[in-house]
Amino acid sequence: MAIVINLDVMLAKRKVKSKELAEAIGITEQNLSLIKTGKVRGMRLATLDAICRHLRCQPGDILEYREDDGDGKDGGRS
Secondary structure, eight states, rough: EEEEEEEEHHHHHOOOOHHHHHHHHHOOHHHHHHHHHHSSSSHHHHHHHHHHHHTTOOHHHEEOOOOOSSSSSSOOOO
8 A cells, every 4th residue: 555544653743642643533433443454445634634633643644655576465455
């Protein structure tokens, strides 16, 4: 996958628990877990805005673009 989600890093830096963030932004812990592990195909900008607002960060602190290494091991995602 070319987009890497570093939400767990920001949670650790801000000393915020997943449960606290999920409650604060109005999503379930299960959905937050899916976001953290990158198992989502998309995310609403409103959700990203709420995460950034609560963690006092920029979207680039959470989302990172990495070049694919071309080995075809992208889990079937394009």
